[in-house]
Amino acid sequence: xxxxxxxxxxxxxxxxxxxxxxxxxxxxxxxxxxxxxxxxxxxxxxxxxxxxxxxxxxxxxxxxxxxxxxxxxxxxxxxxxxxxxxxxxxxxxxxxxxxxxxxxxxxxxxxxxxxxxxxxxxxxxxxxxxxxxxxxxxxxxxxxxxxxxxxxxxxxxxxxxxxxxxxxxxxxxxxxxxxxxxxxxxxxxxxxxxxxxxxxxxxxxxxxxxxxxxxxxxxxxxxxxxxxxxxxxxxxxxxxxxxxxxxxxxxxxxxxxxxxxxxxxxxxxxxxxxxxxxxxxxxxxxxxxxxxxxxxxxxxxxxxxxxxxxxxxxxx
Amino acid sequence: xxxxxxxxxxxxxxxxxxxxxxxxxxxxxxxxxxxxxxxxxxxxxxxxxxxxxxxxxxxxxxxxxxxxxxxxxxxxxxxxxxxxxxxxxxxxxxxxxxxxxxxxxxxxxxxxxxxxxxxxxxxxxxxxxxxxxxxxxxxxxxxxxxxxxxxxxxxxxxxxxxxxxxxxxxxxxxxxxxxxxxxxxxxxxxxxxxxxxxxxxxxxxxxxxxxxxxxxxxxxxxxxxxxxxxxxxxxxxxxxxxxxxxxxxxxxxxxxxxxxxxxxxxxxxxxxxxxxxxxxxxx
Numbered sequence: 001x002x003x004x005x006x007x008x009x010x011x012x013x014x015x016x017x018x019x020x021x022x023x024x025x026x027x028x029x030x031x032x033x034x035x036x037x038x039x040x041x042x043x044x045x046x047x048x049x050x051x052x053x054x055x056x057x058x059x060x061x062x063x064x065x066x067x068x069x070x071x072x073x074x075x076x077x078x079x080x081x082x083x084x085x086x087x088x089x090x091x092x093x094x095x096x097x098x099x100x101x102x103x104x105x106x107x108x109x110x111x112x113x114x115x116x117x118x119x120x121x122x123x124x125x126x127x128x129x130x131x132x133x134x135x136x137x138x139x140x141x142x143x144x145x146x147x148x149x150x151x152x153x154x155x156x157x158x159x160x161x162x163x164x165x166x167x168x169x170x171x172x173x174x175x176x177x178x179x180x181x182x183x184x185x186x187x188x189x190x191x192x193x194x195x196x197x198x199x200x201x202x203x204x205x206x207x208x209x210x211x212x213x214x215x216x217x218x219x220x221x222x223x224x225x226x227x228x229x230x231x232x233x234x235x236x237x238x239x240x241x242x243x244x245x246x247x248x249x250x251x252x253x254x255x256x257x258x259x260x261x262x263x264x265x266x267x268x269x270x271x272x273x274x275x276x277x278x279x280x281x282x283x284x285x286x287x288x289x290x291x292x293x294x295x296x297x298x299x300x301x302x303x304x305x306x307x308x309x310x311x312x313x314x315x316x
Numbered sequence: 317x318x319x320x321x322x323x324x325x326x327x328x329x330x331x332x333x334x335x336x337x338x339x340x341x342x343x344x345x346x347x348x349x350x351x352x353x354x355x356x357x358x359x360x361x362x363x364x365x366x367x368x369x370x371x372x373x374x375x376x377x378x379x380x381x382x383x384x385x386x387x388x389x390x391x392x393x394x395x396x397x398x399x400x401x402x403x404x405x406x407x408x409x410x411x412x413x414x415x416x417x418x419x420x421x422x423x424x425x426x427x428x429x430x431x432x433x434x435x436x437x438x439x440x441x442x443x444x445x446x447x448x449x450x451x452x453x454x455x456x457x458x459x460x461x462x463x464x465x466x467x468x469x470x471x472x473x474x475x476x477x478x479x480x481x482x483x484x485x486x487x488x489x490x491x492x493x494x495x496x497x498x499x500x501x502x503x504x505x506x507x508x509x510x511x512x513x514x515x516x517x518x519x520x521x522x523x524x525x526x527x528x529x530x531x532x533x534x535x536x537x538x539x540x541x542x543x544x545x546x547x548x549x550x551x552x553x554x555x556x557x558x559x560x561x562x563x564x565x566x567x568x569x570x571x572x573x574x575x576x577x578x579x580x581x582x583x584x585x586x587x588x589x590x591x592x593x594x595x596x597x598x599x
Contacts, residue, residue: 014432015436015439018433018436019436019439022437022440023448029453030452030453135333136333139577139580140573143573143577147535148551148573151551151569152566158559159562250441251442254441258443258536262555272444272447281452284448284452288445291444292441295441296439
């Protein structure tokens, strides 16, 4: 097991390097450059002022040097400084990340509570009415644009059902109940497509397992269907589902731009969106990097968990 | 061959969901092509005094906050959304398949390097990467196509590489090689036909993702720019007036869902049709 983890960590090296290079290089593609953005349009810079700013931003040095300096800073926990507020981006992310993390956890949890049982139901009733209903519902959920669902929820709960589920964000440390109340609709908006994905995945996985020889053996031993399902089929069918849940959770963790924007939730997604609107590139760079690192980290955790659950992977 | 084709057509028509998907996709494609002729109004024309009018015979989906016909704007929006999504998926297909074929055929170190590069792109949450690229480059249609194309290229690389690896050393390919066929001929005659089936499925599913991504970008103000209609920017503008006029938010979103559902149904159907393992599962 330790060797498996070590091997995965080593293979992660080049990917992490590539991620940082990509984030670094995309920002060099800005039309004009960071200095023009920083100075704004209202002032004409003299060449001296321009050189002074280039020196401050470190842009007078060669490209590889700028990259090395940036990475050195990142490794020491310095993610840069906002061009607009002058605050450290690290602080900003530290206040935003828990908000996105809470929302991601709630949404993944709800999606599992809905998606797993529906997937099992569809697989065990394959070809019958429930299966058809679940499959169509799954496809609808998969095709529903998240921002449209979020918008419709806002419309319904502001105009037709004003039961107090909409309102400004409240921190859980201030009022846990009010916090859950304002997160209820965003959670539903995020969980719906995710539940559809899970449902389809569980169904496919369980259908495949139920066709295996050892299931027939278990049935022919005279075991009740419930035991066959719980002890033999589900254990194997749910292992690959771990991967899907993990990937989706990692995806949500980095912020869900659209849903956070519609409901006005101050998470990572809104942070990066407003940084893009204001052309605050150090913030954009830092948030994209942190989200990608979180995504990679969660995927690694999922791989390790997967290997732990399924020995075939470890020795494969 | 004809017999096989006939059998496929029969299987096709026996799957109602696949038929629905095909009809949906064809209807949207027709709307996109014919919109200048079938739209009842000019999508940019503002009718004074008719802002936020409800659905009627004259305006089937009502009017928006400037008194423009929502139905006509949705028909023209189909053009924008389908064109951007189509161009993005074409970019992803060409880029990803080239990388996948080269990696699979050459193998060795080149394979390793190319697939690690694809892993890097894969390491980003997809919408965030598209948002990042478009946010930095600016919201021009070409930038959106490049951003979405880049985001979805790795899937095509993986699918085509996997297909190449499974057929590359099969006996009939080795036989062709032993007969002195050139690598190019082997690629064209023996490998591409085998790669085509999984790629077609991937194209259909990626089209639905590309439409969702394009409309999310437009919704956030980073996609198609007003006054040109796209479903995403219509929904985003309509959001402010939806308590007065729900139709300005409901119809653009429903349009997106319709075409995405169409491509998903079609993709599922194609997968079952083209993948013999899936087929036997149902018989």
